[in-house]
Amino acid sequence: MQSILRTKSARIGATVAAMVLLVAIVLYLGDAKGFGAVQYVQLVLDGIRGGSIYALIALGFVVVFNVTGIINFAQGGFVMSGAMLAVAFNNLALPLPPALKLALAVVFGVVGTTIVGALMERLTIFPARHSHTLTLIIITVGVYIFMQGMALLIWGANAYSLPAFSSLALEDQILRSGGIMLKAQSLWIWATLAVVLVALYFFFERTLLGKALRACAINRRAAELMGINPSRMSLLSFAMAAALGAIGGVVLSPATRPIYDMGLKLGLKGFIAAIMGGMVSSPGAVVGGILLGVLENVAAGVTRAGFKDIFAFVILILILLFRPQGIIGGGERGVEQ
């Protein structure tokens, strides 16, 4: 199978053929359900919203992976902790105007989670930094389990809610036109994603710290010789990943209902997005995330929602096998790694 897909032209051909087939199937199934343009647009819109969250999470994966070579299975935990902390703060009875309170809650969620991330790196990754990959994987998995357990312990199994950010005078925070619905929160999510991307760009391209991180990513030994302390970089990368995850969780919260186990699936999807983007490139991660969001939402829409995860993971496995370097390109990873 691989050998067939060796040559570039064949790959392109196969990819195009696959896409055409995919679209055909979608349209066929959608037609059977009596979908009109409205439904497709709606599915795609929602998909992009969900995908943007995946993208934010995927960025976290990429930052950690680039610097430490670790895939942090606890990334989903950061998302959950960001959301839950924000909710918890917002539910405090404080003599504050709601808007200010919400803003503070958001900050609290992100900062708190960043600290959690830093702690995680110091307490679990740092002591085991010389261990076998297998060990590291299991450790990050363990950290995730722990975080989820703590959340359950503190907040129970109830779904909470965070008010939508926008004070726009919209009837229940929804924009409607021609039967298509768009949550005002979606706009916030996209804006956040854009800001984060720009911020990351400036951080990596313009600041010394960012450059140091990149140096670490390119060649740890060399970076070390240049006087960059890899362990500090690792710490920094985890803190950043945590912050990114938390931001994702916080902006997502109003559009869903934060609950203690929300992190697992989001984390996995974020990882798939990162893989689609080639695991090493930030823009790749974003494209991957949005693509994944749209694909699975449309697929689930035209078939059964229960199959949602299957689509995501089939995509994952296919990419791991046939395009380990990601569909956007980027470094040769995965099978070759």
Place this chain on the structure above:
Amino acid sequence: MKKRAFALLTMITLLALLVGGCGTPVPPPEPTTPPPPEATTPPEATTPPEPVIGTAYKLGFFSSITGPTSSLGVPERNTAEMIAAQIEEAGGVTGPDGVIHPVDFIIYDDESNPEVAATVASRLIEEDEVDAIVGGSGSGPSLAVVPLMQEAEIPYVSMASSRAIILNPETGESYKWAFKTPQENFHSGGWQAAYVEAMGWDQVCVIYSNDGYGQDCLAQTTAAMEEKGIEVSYSDSFEPTDTEFPQIASVVASGCDALVIGAVPPGAALVTVAAREGAPDLPVVLGHGVCNATMISAAGAAAEGTVFPCGKLMYADGLPDDDPQKALLLKYREDYMAFTGEGPEGLSTFGGHGWDGVMWVLEAMGSLEDGLDLTARRAAIRDYIETQITNWPGTGGVFNVTPEDHLGLTYEALGFVKVENGTWVYFPPEEW
């Protein structure tokens, strides 16, 4: 060579042990015929002058205190503890011979997981050697323990709704040892269908949670709807952890007149919100699984105007005074709030299901002569529940348990309510 011989020997001996071990089976318990049940005094009855203290009875209880269905399991657990406290005050249950038996409540968490449920159930049966078991917030855990109860021959009262818990779907016979107290999705579906019909709608969509409860909802609702010639034009499942709801697009596309949601909170709340956003004009009909405050707090504004069948507990004060349940419902509400220190928002019909189940068992225990052995007590309790729970007003309705029907409720047990300004309002058919 020697190595192999030795190893083989090991295996053979082990097998020998296996068979040999089974050669001496544990003696099957012979159920002694229970004493003819007499008119019994309720547990809180005043105790005779000089009380004789008999052997302590044990009541096993498990519910989903953690996990996805903990919003059901926690109030159930609270209720059990409340009753335990009351019984302790009363000193125990008084038998027909005036002997007072203290009752130990043993409470476990099934973590909303059938496997764990099975484990704690066998704990209760074998380790704790309880007289009877009340437990199972969700259908999954309940279904998982029924076979154990049948084999161990111990009376079991479930707090979950699926009919398969008490009725063998293949033979159509009731399981001898399994009972349950909650109204069924079949009753719930009946109300839903009646309402949809009254509204003159002929197409509905169903979205149900991806678990035993949700599936039962789908099955029963569909059955009830088809009885009235209403078409279920689209149905799909969802999961509480979903963030996007592509189902709504299909709902809109299918052009149905109303959306029926078969789930318990918080999942049900998520779908309700999504539906309100995706299809604001589409009426939403819920099941009786959402009769607790979690629903309203989680769904917020989206819950407004939703209608659903619901146990009378939630709106007891709105009931006519001649309602046989009213007094008892009000008392339960009072006791519960006093015990947990929560406001009315803490109330839920699920706690009520727990109350009914535990009270059945206690009443049955009250019918036992002193000095019976465990096996006999178990058998007697079971027989009492099957034969003596008639016209028995509970929180879930007026029960008439029979050998054919180990639940004994009709759909009148449920009422119909509407959510208005964040609370339930009695919404009887004449107001439709």
Place this chain on the structure above:
Amino acid sequence: MILADIGGDVAENTILEVEDLKKAFGGLLALDDLSFDVKGGEIFSIIGPNGAGKTTIFNLISGVLPTTSGEIRFQGKAINGLKPHVIAGLGLSRTFQNLQVFNNMSVLENVMVGRHLQSAYGLISASLRLPAGQREEREIAERAMEHLAFVGLDSVAATSASSLPFGKQRTLEIARAMATEPKLLMLDEPGAGLNRPEKEALDDLVRRIRDRGVTVVLVEHDMVFVMGIAERIIVLDYGEKIAEGTPDEVQRDPKVIAAYLGDEELHLI
């Protein structure tokens, strides 16, 4: 005890032929149209400055990396494209520049892995402890022990491989490679990081290996060592062969001197 000549009837004829071998990593060309022959029973050496592509050749021959183009023939049979374990089965074995000792095993077990292809019993036989397998197992261990004795590591057989000093780990790799009973043995910088006495021991060991009829291909930095032991040498520079011949010829070759200009190793000569 003395081991039989495993190389067997390997005569003066060519055992390994490399023809127009090309290897490109992405853009850059690691090897460019390289061709050379190795004769049976000789000690052949490949030298060249860092990054000349010496190790790459070994990776291509042993099948660890796919060739870009060109052909590799072993005893007249084309072997490029074959899986590494198949190539090993043909009688080609190697050691590694950056050590690849199995740290999760004892010294003896490391060598026992080398006996993998000299034994055949599989999952079923192993799981049920069938006598045939058990006999083979004893055989494997005994032969492995002999190979350890051959390199002089038998005294530490039971200790964990990771606990061996660096030099001994190199020797262990050689023993492991010898245990596969190769016709041709590729040693990748066997002298790197060894002190003088260790190098002398190595020199002696390589000769003894050759004396057992095993052809040896050597990649080495240490000129003194190479010039002392190699019978024929090719010199690589940036993936191209710039000289070939006996040590003396090579040392006199201006291209070589140019390539090594300023490299003190050459001044030793």
Place this chain on the structure above:
Amino acid sequence: MQREGWRRHQISIGIGVFAIVIFLLGWLEMAQPMGFEFSDVTGGIVSFDTLVRVGLLTIVVVGLNMLMGHAGQISLGQAGFYAIGAYVSAIMTTRAANRGINVLFPGVIREEWWWWPWLMILAGMVITGGIAYLIGRPVLRLKGHYLAMGTLGVGLIIFVLFREGGTFTGASDGVGSVPRLCIGSFEMWPRERYYFLVWAVALAVMWLSLNIVNSRVGRGLRAIEGSELAAQTMGVDIEKFKLQVFVLSTVYASIAGSLYAHYQTLVNPTPFGFVGSLDLVIMAALGGLASIWGAPFGVGIVYVIKEVLRARLQTLLRGAGGEHEIVIFGLLLVLIMIFMPQGLSYAAGKAFGWLRNLSRREGKTEIDRLTEKAT
């Protein structure tokens, strides 16, 4: 010579000793001398039911040991294969209408066919192994984190397929009223009998695995973990070996799954999700990833902790067990992997030299003999 004999029979003797312990526990529960039953040994904390479940999962974890500890190939989807075994047995042995073989040939299976369930256990093994073979060929080319994610994906897909299987798999209700196993008219029930069956299988599986681990094959696997590069140049066909051990581990899982189905009599998706796979990894890690002997202990520890929480904290925590379990296991897993990555059994083994001999990856019979000669 004595010592050597002991070493040569190490595995068999070890298994023998273990078998005796198992038997004694079972006998204690069955005969109940002076009403003294198993759970009393543990102060009523550990129930006999737990003992059976430990046996079941031991079978799966031994497979994981070989796959992860010896071949160094992680699997976060093992519960999926556990599920296949369980569902094959459950579906094919329930007489329920529209299920199993009765779909194709109504009424074919007869009540008197006591051997049918046993046959279906075999069928489950074959099916699982086949699926694993097909999946394994491509997926095992992945390495490290990617393999972890690949296997995780596979496990989740299997899980979702069962959950969405409609009436055929009973969706999230699952398949109920699975019959008990029988030999002729001899039923493998009450629990004590099933306990012996399960542990006989578990011990057999352990014995086989230990033999494999201490053989040429096991060495090949460890070579792969040590250095794939060197392994293949030493002639080890790494793809074949990875695939073999992967398939073997899934077949173990399948057997355990089938036995689980006949024990629980109800198979539904809940235990087979991602969390299920994680639990298995936790158990393997606790016992020692590379220690077959550690498997029963790893599983045991997890269950005992659960039971302790249940039996002791339930009054204190008002019945809640769930959260605390999750927290404790997460913490435990992290600590173990940081401070004793070889697992508890190894750490314990350090304490008792003899146990270390067992918990070592191989009984060094030949090696010791030869080194004694050499030195």
